[in-house]
Amino acid sequence: MDKIVKQQILQEVNDLEVSDLMGLINEGDIRLEEMVDAGLERGKLTAIQTELNQVRIESAPPVSSQDAYDELKGICTSIENDEYDVLEVRNFLLNGVITPEQLKQYTSMTDEIIERINYYQKAETPFTDWTNLPPLQLNRTDIYFLGQPGSGKSCVLGSLFYYFDKKGLLAENMQNQIGTLYRNQLKDEFGYGILPDSTAVDGVNYMPIELRNLKDTKLKHPLNFVEMSGEIFDKAYEKGIQSIHPKVKEYLSNKNRKILFFIIDYDLHKRSEKMSFGAGQASKLTAVLEILDNYGTLTKVDSIYVLVTKSDLFPAERDKVEYANEFINTFYLNFVNNLKDKKQKYANKNSFKITIYPFTIGNVKFKSLLVTNDTSGAEFATKAIQKHAFVGKESGFFGKIFGN
Ligand SMILES: Nc1nc2c(ncn2[C@@H]2O[C@H](COP(=O)(O)OP(=O)(O)OP(=O)(O)O)[C@@H](O)[C@H]2O)c(=O)[nH]1
Numbered sequence: 045m046d047k048i049v050k051q052q053i054l055q056e057v058n059d060l061e062v063s064d065l066m067g068l069i070n071e072g073d074i075r076l077e078e079m080v081d082a083g084l085e086r087g088k089l090t091a092i093q094t095e096l097n098q099v100r101i102e103s104a105p106p107v108s109s110q111d112a113y114d115e116l117k118g119i120c121t122s123i124e125n126d127e128y129d130v131l132e133v134r135n136f137l138l139n140g141v142i143t144p145e146q147l148k149q150y151t152s153m154t155d156e157i158i159e160r161i162n163y164y165q166k167a168e169t170p171f172t173d174w175t176n177l178p179p180l181q182l183n184r185t186d187i188y189f190l191g192q193p194g195s196g197k198s199c200v201l202g203s204l205f206y207y208f209d210k211k212g213l214l215a216e217n218m219q220n221q222i223g224t225l226y227r228n229q230l231k232d233e234f235g236y237g238i239l240p241d242s243t244a245v246d247g248v249n250y251m252p253i254e255l256r257n258l259k260d261t262k263l264k265h266p267l268n269f270v271e272m273s274g275e276i277f278d279k280a281y282e283k284g285i286q287s288i289h290p291k292v293k294e295y296l297s298n299k300n301r302k303i304l305f306f307i308i309d310y311d312l313h314k315r316s317e318k319m320s321f322g323a324g325q326a327s328k329l330t331a332v333l334e335i336l337d338n339y340g341t342l343t344k345v346d347s348i349y350v351l352v353t354k355s356d357l358f359p360a361e362r363d364k365v366e367y368a369n370e371f372i373n374t375f376y377l378n379f380v381n382n383l384k385d386k387k388q389k390y391a392n393k394n395s396f397k398i399t400i401y402p403f404t405i406g407n408v409k410f411k412s413l414l415v416t417n418d419t420s421g422a423e424f425a426t427k428a429i430q431k432h433a434f435v436g437k438e439s440g441f442f443g444k445i446f447g448n
């Protein structure tokens with residue numbers, strides 16, 4: 045089938061009858077998972093799945109029941125061990141490789157989780173590159189999330205926006221439309237347990253928001269959230285500061301006050317004890333710190349947080365805050381000491397506090413399905429932001445208050 049025709053059909057997939065959709069699948073023109081990714085309605089998906097399963101049962105070749113059982117058990121064990129991504133598990137379901145009943149029997153999945161996987165739809169995330177990004181608005185507090193690829197920056201943001209929304213803390217700001225789209229996508233998908241795509245290389249997003257104060261919702265903190273793709277820092281680490289896009293410098297050295305979140309991935313650390321993943325997180329973050337110093341960012345910092353992400357994987361018996369501090373002070377002592385040096389260096393001009401804290405979004409399975417949502421990390425980060433970020437006055441006068 046012609047590519048353009050296919051795209052047109054997929055754009056209007058819900059206007060077609062189930063029988064027509066079945067025809068397209070049977071002809072091999074469009075796969076069911078492509079229809080689901082294009083936003084196929086649940087009712088139509090269920091009807092198609094029922095028909096396909098019927099056909100599969102009738103046309104299944106005879107296999108020895110022991111072979112079939114072994115194969116099935118093997119797939120289920122791999123699923124249970126998170127070897128498959130949630131989309132792969134979904135496609136197994138869509139293609140009849142496995143049925144919901146078998147998943148229930150041979151894995152720990154419940155009906156609710158199976159249903160969520162079956163209807164899992166991941167929209168493409170809008171990212172811009174530096175060239176298309178507007179300058180950061182002035183007279184706001186800039187909130188940065190800095191960490192290497194996969195460390196959990198986007199998940200922290202998703203968790204935060206979800207929490208802001210639940211608590212009614214988000215006031216609209218349409219200054220950067222792409223940022224608003226990304227923010228809403230993060231929040232909405234997070235609500236369904238869908239985790240974000242990896243932020244594309246050189247992809248960056250900037251989301252201006254007015255965050256209502258938790259204690260007094262009439263007060264609003266004007267903020268710029270900035271998520272930078274982890275690759276930017278990998279590149280800076282390997283090729284030096286001159287390899288960084290000039291817009292990064294423009295962002296990091298503007299006049300706004302700033303709150304920095306350094307993200308350290310507990311899971312990556314645990315895995316890299318067994319296998320090497322190239323330069324360690326600590327070396328890279330130390331290099332990032334030098335860049336921030338070089339750009340003058342540290343002269344405008346109100347507070348620095350070191351978030352140890354994926355803290356759901358900490359030893360269960362340990363107190364999380366205590367363990368996060370112990371973990372950083374043991375394995376990232378050099379980074380911490382460098383941070384302390386910087387704090388000392390600017391103590392006379394600009395004092396800031398350094399806080400180490402655990403962060404989790406909840407229980408993650410199948411790589412990108414959030415099974416249970418934990419908002420305690422988001423609550424901590426929200427309070428941290430509100431403690432340091434000033435409150436904007438409607439009249440345009442910006443005061444600085446310290447709430448909690
Ligand atoms: N167990 C657990 N896994 C998490 C948590 N947060 C993130 N993850 C996992 O880490 C993966 C990467 O998280 P992202 O938020 O996309 O990482 P990132 O830092 O934005 O990565 P880049 O966009 O590539 O720079 C997720 O898809 C999850 O599988 C958490 O709190 N607990």
Ligand SMILES: [Mg+2]
Binds near residue numbers: 199240241243273
């Ligand atoms: Mg990301």
